[in-house]
Amino acid sequence: xxxxxxxxxxxxxxxxxxxxxxxxxxxxxxxxxxxxxxxxxxxxxxxxxxxxxxxxxxxxxxxxxxxxxxxxxxxxxxxxxxxxxxxxxxxxxxxxxxxxxxxxxxx
Numbered sequence: 001x002x003x004x005x006x007x008x009x010x011x012x013x014x015x016x017x018x019x020x021x022x023x024x025x026x027x028x029x030x031x032x033x034x035x036x037x038x039x040x041x042x043x044x045x046x047x048x049x050x051x052x053x054x055x056x057x058x059x060x061x062x063x064x065x066x067x068x069x070x071x072x073x074x075x076x077x078x079x080x081x082x083x084x085x086x087x088x089x090x091x092x093x094x095x096x097x098x099x100x101x102x103x104x105x106x107x
């Protein structure tokens with residue numbers, strides 16, 4: 001409503017587009033939060049299954065290289081930046097294994 005101009009019949013379209021943009025930006029953070037939670041759960045599930053959760057970091061490194069320099073800014077992405085995900089994954093591993101990841105886990 002704030003963007004509607006009665007002297008410009010097309011202003012309603014602009015207002016709708018603006019509202020859609022704001023709505024999308026607000027909901028993006030939920031998708032990123034869900035991804036970070038999934039990474040944290042992935043660390044735990046891998047460890048419970050006998051796999052070394054540090055291999056998730058290798059996957060994120062591959063994703064980071066695949067994005068290259070033209071990567072979409074995290075602000076506009078439904079997924080956290082792979083480098084940010086690595087940080088959170090390493091924190092989850094440290095929390096799960098405060099004395100270090102034990103030897104003998106499968107890679």
